[in-house]
Amino acid sequence: MIQTREPGATWSGNHRYAAEKVLLPSDLDELAAVVASTPSLRVQATRHTFNDIADADTALVSLERLPVRIEIDGDRVRVEGLVTFAELAPVLEAEGRALHNLGSLPHISVVGATATGTHGSGLRNGNLSSALRAVEIMDAAGGIRRFEAGEPLFPAAALSLGALGVVTAVELRTEPTYAVTQEAFTGVAWDDIVGDVERVFGGARSVSVFTTWGEPAHDLVWAKSDDGDLSWVEALGGRPVGDDIHLGRIRTVDNTTPRGTAGPWHTRLPHFRADALPSDGDEIQSEYFVPLASAREALAAVRDLASTIDPHLLVTELRTVAADELWLSPAYRRDVMAIHFTWRNDTDGVLSVLPAIEEALAPFDARPHWGKAFTMPGERIRSTLPHVEDFLAAAREADPRGVFRNDYLRRTLGL
Ligand SMILES: Cc1cc2nc3c(=O)[nH]c(=O)nc-3n(C[C@H](O)[C@H](O)[C@H](O)COP(=O)(O)OP(=O)(O)OC[C@H]3O[C@@H](n4cnc5c(N)ncnc54)[C@H](O)[C@@H]3O)c2cc1C
Secondary structure, eight states, X not given: OOEXXXXXXXXXXXXXXXXXXXXXXXXXXXXHHHHHHOSSEEEOOSOOOSSSTTOOSSEEEOOTTSOOEEEEETTXXXXXXXXXXXXXXXXXXXXXXXXXXXXXXXXXXXXXHHHTTOOOOOTTOOOGGGGEEEEEEEOTTSOEEEEETTSTTHHHHTTOTTOSOEEEEEEEEOEEOOEEEEEEEEOOOHHHHHHTHHHHHTSSSEEEEEEOSSOGGGOEEEEEESSSOOHHHHHTTOEEOTTOOOOTTOOOOSOXXXXXXXXXXXXXXXXXXXXXXXXXXXXXXEEEEEEGXXXXXXXXXXXXXXXXXXXXXXXXXXXXXXXXXXXXOXXXXXXXXXXXXXXXXOHHXXXXXXXXXXXXXXXXXXXXXXXXXXXXXXXXXXXXXXXXXXXXXXHHHHOTTOTTOOHHXXXXXXX
């Protein structure tokens, strides 16, 4: 008898899953039986999304009872089961290996993050999906298909939104471990930030800018360097904040990673520590990706909406993501500026402001973050993705019964 539990809600509680239950298979055979016997199924991983992407009409499935395996082999690591970056990173570090980048928090699952194009920052850093070298997916017939980088359908399998089936294992590219020194600075003028985005966002391995779109005292440049040199931020007028860090209006309560000292990559690349509640907790997030070449104009268009945005905003974070080749990637074939909003946890308020931002960013062919709140019509999203039809064909072939389709995929992709 396969165990079940209540579906609950997303991490911030902004979406309560409509599915009746979460099925908890304990091995791949039980997982195959679940796939074969359930008309509508989506995987629930660590629930750090802000919409119904992981919801289903009938049931969810979690891999939390499946065995976990982490195997390092040369410059690859193979990850099986439900593993978070907080669990994976120390294992890599112990073997002298590292990932190229991490998101703002390590609490999220490797598969949920890579399935949605989750990213950190850095002009030369692709999103976390771009580190994938192979993906194994249980399709609707219960068989496991392996997709290797370079194969024709890999660009669909690596960033799949769960539409091809249940990802049972992934293999990620690793590199030799490295140390990172980070510091957050106030005092850099907005005009200097947007005046030369390549200079600011290219100044270190990973750079984030926090803003509330009007109050200069809230603007923060948070730079993470692998050569220890952050003098360029001070040359722009930046003053280190030390321990006195404020991310806009987020209630930052001793949850950030150490600044001012060098440490292993995984202890500095995320903003938030693995042992603490990340961000604010009582929030909704949205994010839009525009071509880096249009960043200055796109940021000006959003800044024109500052007074509309302000009542709902906790903080905006700006990051960059390098181009990749994954068909549904927000960075597909273009380096992008990621314009992120952490909102107060008020769904009606957030839904009232998103259309204006999406209109303002439409001339820049903005793509939304798949795991965050957005209202963009599916048709418009699809018009920004040149290979969407190839993706849909791959999904229909892997899942002819439509087991892994849900309202979200119908709305956004027309699947
Ligand atoms: C505090 C906070 C900070 C964040 N910071 C960032 C950030 O820095 N950068 C960024 O890009 N995003 C960020 N996010 C967003 C979030 O990390 C991503 O949206 C990510 O997808 C969450 O993964 P999850 O496993 O927690 O979510 P889930 O909702 O559990 O899963 C995400 C999606 O992947 C699918 N999925 C998961 N596992 C499988 C599987 N085995 N097989 C098939 N499909 C699967 C699910 O069905 C779902 O569609 C943040 C979120 C929070 C709450």
